[in-house]
Amino acid sequence: MIRAATAADVDELAAVAAATFPLACPPESDPADVAAFVATHLSPQAFRDYLRDPDRIVLIACEEQRILGYTMLIRGEPDDPDVQSAVPLRPTVELSKMYTAPEAHGRGVAAALMSHALRHCTALGAACVWLGVNQDNARAQRFYAKSGFEIAGTKTFQLGNNVENDYVMVRGLSPTAPRP
Numbered sequence: 001m002i003r004a005a006t007a008a009d010v011d012e013l014a015a016v017a018a019a020t021f022p023l024a025c026p027p028e029s030d031p032a033d034v035a036a037f038v039a040t041h042l043s044p045q046a047f048r049d050y051l052r053d054p055d056r057i058v059l060i061a062c063e064e065q066r067i068l069g070y071t072m073l074i075r076g077e078p079d080d081p082d083v084q085s086a087v088p089l090r091p092t093v094e095l096s097k098m099y100t101a102p103e104a105h106g107r108g109v110a111a112a113l114m115s116h117a118l119r120h121c122t123a124l125g126a127a128c129v130w131l132g133v134n135q136d137n138a139r140a141q142r143f144y145a146k147s148g149f150e151i152a153g154t155k156t157f158q159l160g161n162n163v164e165n166d167y168v169m170v171r172g173l174s175p176t177a178p179r180p
Contacts, residue, residue: 005070010047012067013060015120017042020069020099022119025159033160048110056119061113068109069100071117071135075124086153088166089127098131098140114147122173130172132157132166144169 005013018038040046050056050175055076061069074094078084095117100110121129132155133140141151149169157164 001062002059002113003062005047005051005060005177007048007051009060009067010044010051013047013058013070014042014044015103016067016070017047017097017099020101023057023098023102023138024140026134026164029164030160033162037159046113057095059113059117059120061104061109063104064108067101068104069098069113069150071098071113072096073117073121073124075126078130081154082153082155083130083132083168086155087128087170088152089129089172091124091126092128092130093121093124093126095121095129095131110143111147114143118147118171118173119176126173128170130170132168135165135167141167147171 018072019041022029022034023037049057050072055074055075059073060067060073073076074096077090078087078092078094098110098114098117100113104110118129129151129172131144131149133144135154136156149171151167153168155166155168157166
């Protein structure tokens with residue numbers, strides 16, 4: 001089941017985020033930098049703040065009351081100049097986070113979450129969706145390409161003292177897609 005996250009979900013959501021974010025990082029990432037990012041951006045308080053932000057939507061994939069994955073959608077104009085030049089259509093929504101627990105890999109959870117997220121973006125009136133994915137994360141890139149995203153540019157992502165290189169991937173949306 002895919003649904004919007006609520007305040008009651010933030011502790012479990014943060015735990016899933018803390019377990020899954022490191023899996024998307026390059027192997028040479030400093031564990032202290034990853035832990036600092038998680039503590040700052042993926043804590044229960046961070047998710048409380050995200051849920052209060054009217055421009056953010058956090059969707060979760062659940063099975064038997066357990067969170068198996070999540071995604072965050074952010075409405076609004078990208079503030080990064082590299083992203084602005086790579087994303088051709090407006091209005092746009094950023095698919096900011098898209099993670100599933102390792103035990104959910106290969107079970108269709110990410111595909112269901114993506115499908116729901118794309119329908120939600122269409123319902124919001126977005127012309128396209130964009131995301132950033134580490135250039136070394138081939139598995140995620142394959143998933144996004146299978147979901148209709150194409151590489152449109154590059155951007156950087158600060159993880160501690162390291163600057164990571166990301167692809168900007170974009171997918172146009174059909175205004176006639178079914179609503180969630």
